[in-house]
Amino acid sequence: GQQLNQSPQSMFIQEGEDVSMNCTSSSIFNTWLWYKQDPGEGPVLLIALYKAGELTSNGRLTAQFGITRKDSFLNISASIPSDVGIYFCAGQRLNYGGATNKLIFGTGTLLAVQP
C-alpha cells in the first residue's frame, strides 16, 4: 500500500525537550494533516495545513507545509509525558476526476517521553 516517508521512526526524549519530525513524498499534496494516535484508539487530528509555506500552531505544536508541497514538518516544544503516542502525517491530493477525501498516511513516529 501507499505510504509517505516519515522520520524519525521513533524518538525517546526527556520531558521538557523539543521534538521535530517530518514527512516527505515524491508527489505533490494539496493538504497536509498531522494526527496523534494513542494505543487502542483512533487518530486524533492535531493540525491541518492547506497552503504551501503555511505555518500553523496548536498550543505547543507547530506544523509547516513545505514550499515544494512534497513535505511537511511537525514540532513539539517543551514535551510532557502525555505527548507519548504515535504521530502520523497524512497527505491529500486533489482528485481532478472528482471530489475525494482519501488520505495517504505516513509510516508514523513513535514518541516516548521520560519524566
Added chain:
Amino acid sequence: KAGVTQTPRYLIKTRGQQVTLSCSPISGHRSVSWYQQTPGQGLQFLFEYFSETQRNKGNFPGRFSGRQFSNSRSEMNVSTLELGDSALYLCASSWRDRVYEQFFGPGTRLTVL
C-alpha cells in the same frame, strides 16, 4: 457534540466467515471514509462515501465492500475472511467531500483465527 462511534469495538472471527462493521459519523457529517490499519502496511484507505455514493475506493479485493445509509451511517463488510484481514478498521467522517479535516472513530479491532 458526540464523536464518531464504531461498533463493535472488538471482534473475533474464523477464516471463511464474513463480518459487518458499523460506523456512525459525527452529527451533520455526510462523508464517511474507512481505513485499515496493520503493523505491516500502516493506515490504508479502503473507501469513501458521500451522500450514499461511493466516491473513491482503495486497492483492496472485492471481498471488502461498504455502503452508506440516508442518515450517513455507514457499514463495511468483509466476506470470506482471511488471516491477513486481522487489523484495526477505522472510520472517519467529515461534513462533506473535499473537506480535509477528517475525524476518526476509535476503530474496530478484528481478529481472524
